Amino acid sequence: MAVYTDVSDEELSDFLTRYDIGALVSCKGIAEGVENSNFLLGTEAGRFILTLYEKRVDEADLPFFLGLMDHLAGRGINCPEPIRDRDGRALGRLAGRPATIVSFLDGMWVKRPEVSHCGQVGEALARLHQAGEGFAIRRRNGLGPDGWPPLYAGSADRADEVLAGLGGEIETELAFVAAHWPKGLPDGVIHADLFPDNVFFLKGQLSGLIDFYFACNDFLAYDLAICLNAWCFEPDGAFNITKGRAMLTGYAAGRPLTDAEIEALPVLCRGSALRFLLTRLYDWLMTPPGALVRKKDPLEYYRKLRFHRTAATATAYGLELAGTGA
Ligand SMILES: Nc1ncnc2c1ncn2[C@@H]1O[C@H](COP(=O)(O)OP(=O)(O)OP(=O)(O)O)[C@@H](O)[C@H]1O
Ligand SMILES: N[C@@H](CCO)C(=O)O
Structure with a gap:
C-alpha cells in the first residue's frame, strides 16, 4: 500500500489554509501505486489528490513534472493539474516531504485491457x-x-536467485541493445510509464492519464514500445497482435511513424522490456521483507523480452508495412 508518510489531521488542515480550496472534509490514503504516498482529499471545493513525494523521486525533478502537467493540461490533455497556493506555488512541504495537490480525475483503470482500449x-x-x-x-x-x-550492477550477483541463468541472459541483452540502439529518431517528452494503471476510462472511453513521474525526453517511439509491452500481452504471456495493430494504428493516425521508427520498433520493444525487467528485478531483490510495497514480477518482462527477440520487423507487432503485402 502506498502510504509511507502519515499526516495528522492538524498538519493537513493547516497545510490547506494556504490554498483556496476550502476546508478539509475528508482524507483517505490510497492503497494503489508504489512510488509516493497518495491521499484522496475531500474539501469544501470538491475532490483532490494529495501526493507526498517519497525518496525515490528527486526533488530537483519536481518542477519538470509539475510544469509538464500544467503544460499538457493547457493543451487539452486530461491529466492532473497542479493546484497553486495563494502565492502561486504548486509545490509545498507537508510532514517533512515535498507535497502537491492536483485535480482529481474521474474514471477507473482497466485490469483486462481489450482491443478498443x-x-x-x-x-x-x-x-x-x-x-x-x-x-x-x-x-x-x-x-x-x-x-x-x-542499474543491473545493483542486482547482478543475485539475479540467478530469481531464475537460473537470468544474469547471463541479461548481460547478453545489455550488450545487444548497446550495439543496436537506434540514433536520431524523433524525440520529445515521453510519459515512460503509461501502463494500464495510469490510464483511466469512463464507459469504455479513455478519460484521463496520470502518473507523470517517469516522464522525460527520449525517443517518442520508445514510449510506444513501452505501451506495446504494457498493454498488448495476454496473461498467458502471448503477444496479442490484434491489440498491437490497434495500438499502432491508433498512434499512427495521430502521428505517422517514420521509416526509421518502424525499423527500430523491435529493438525499442526489447529495450523497454529490459528496462522493466531490470527495475522489477532490483525491487524484487532489494525490497526488505515486510515492506508495504507490492513487488512486481520481473520474469513477466523476461518472457516479453524473449518474444521480442523473435520479432524480425514491426509486422510482428501488427504493423502493416507498405510494399510488403504483410
Ligand atoms: N489525479 C488523480 N485523480 C484520481 N485518482 C488519482 C489521481 N492521481 C492518482 N490517483 C489514484 O492514486 C493511485 C496511485 O497514483 P500513482 O499511480 O500516481 O502513484 P505512484 O505512487 O506514483 O504509483 P506507480 O508509479 O506505482 O504507478 C492511482 O492508481 C489512482 O487510483
Ligand atoms: N509500471 C512499472 C512500475 C513503476 O510505475 C512496472 O510495472 O514495473
Whole structure:
C-alpha cells in the first residue's frame, strides 16, 4: 500500500489554509501505486489528490513534472493539474516531504485491457507527444540505455536467485541493445510509464492519464514500445497482435511513424522490456521483507523480452508495412 508518510489531521488542515480550496472534509490514503504516498482529499471545493513525494523521486525533478502537467493540461490533455497556493506555488512541504495537490480525475483503470482500449491508448499517446512539443524544461531519461548497466550492477550477483541463468541472459541483452540502439529518431517528452494503471476510462472511453513521474525526453517511439509491452500481452504471456495493430494504428493516425521508427520498433520493444525487467528485478531483490510495497514480477518482462527477440520487423507487432503485402 502506498502510504509511507502519515499526516495528522492538524498538519493537513493547516497545510490547506494556504490554498483556496476550502476546508478539509475528508482524507483517505490510497492503497494503489508504489512510488509516493497518495491521499484522496475531500474539501469544501470538491475532490483532490494529495501526493507526498517519497525518496525515490528527486526533488530537483519536481518542477519538470509539475510544469509538464500544467503544460499538457493547457493543451487539452486530461491529466492532473497542479493546484497553486495563494502565492502561486504548486509545490509545498507537508510532514517533512515535498507535497502537491492536483485535480482529481474521474474514471477507473482497466485490469483486462481489450482491443478498443489499446487503440485508444495509441491515439492518446500520439496526442500526448504532440501536446508535449514546446515544453521548455528538459529531463534526461535516467532509465534509458545508459542507465541500464549500472542499474543491473545493483542486482547482478543475485539475479540467478530469481531464475537460473537470468544474469547471463541479461548481460547478453545489455550488450545487444548497446550495439543496436537506434540514433536520431524523433524525440520529445515521453510519459515512460503509461501502463494500464495510469490510464483511466469512463464507459469504455479513455478519460484521463496520470502518473507523470517517469516522464522525460527520449525517443517518442520508445514510449510506444513501452505501451506495446504494457498493454498488448495476454496473461498467458502471448503477444496479442490484434491489440498491437490497434495500438499502432491508433498512434499512427495521430502521428505517422517514420521509416526509421518502424525499423527500430523491435529493438525499442526489447529495450523497454529490459528496462522493466531490470527495475522489477532490483525491487524484487532489494525490497526488505515486510515492506508495504507490492513487488512486481520481473520474469513477466523476461518472457516479453524473449518474444521480442523473435520479432524480425514491426509486422510482428501488427504493423502493416507498405510494399510488403504483410
Ligand atoms: N489525479 C488523480 N485523480 C484520481 N485518482 C488519482 C489521481 N492521481 C492518482 N490517483 C489514484 O492514486 C493511485 C496511485 O497514483 P500513482 O499511480 O500516481 O502513484 P505512484 O505512487 O506514483 O504509483 P506507480 O508509479 O506505482 O504507478 C492511482 O492508481 C489512482 O487510483
Ligand atoms: N509500471 C512499472 C512500475 C513503476 O510505475 C512496472 O510495472 O514495473
